[in-house]
Amino acid sequence: ETGVTQSPTHLIKTRGQQVTLRCSSQSGHNTVSWYQQALGQGPQFIFQYYREEENGRGNFPPRFSGLQFPNYSSELNVNALELDDSALYLCASSLVSGNQETQYFGPGTRLLVL
């Protein structure tokens, strides 16, 4: 167990809808990263939040947005869902110390868009 939790575990939405996924960091961690993992692929970086500010973003459109709260928990919001958004969404928390950072993953949220 990493101490990182995500909710919900599974979700079914229809195309065009909006979804919010939630993540609680491991105690003592100040950074949260979100990844999308399609079936048979490695996780793809969406964005990272450090102390409530976006600290890097991958090649995802603006309809993917996020927040980090003062307690370091985080949300991932996806608007105007498309069929290709169906994937496992992973949250990883970490404590950035100098140049070193080790990310620990939560159990993920499996999203199906119909």
Added chain:
Amino acid sequence: QKEVEQNSGPLSVPEGAIASLNCTYSDRGSQSFFWYRQYSGKSPELIMSIYSNGDKEDGRFTAQLNKASQYVSLLIRDSQPSDSATYLCAVRGNNRLAFGKGNQVVVIP
């Protein structure tokens, strides 16, 4: 060129044998390297991190890093059926992890 490449297909190894996994990366400035294990339907689990050239051993796992060749490998000694999983190579750069596609390992009893 992909940032992180894991090109081998599924790897079948007999129980007790050594499984060898390889990974290459494109960013020569990368400093941190990780191996994650992912069981089917589950999230990635960190098994090794390595930052310096050479070998790092942790139990039955050994990670090897060669920054000049931009190459990271993972050896699993005395493979067990519980090692059957997908192994993901990850490289840290620009505040993010770049992952390879993963290598599936099947340990045959």
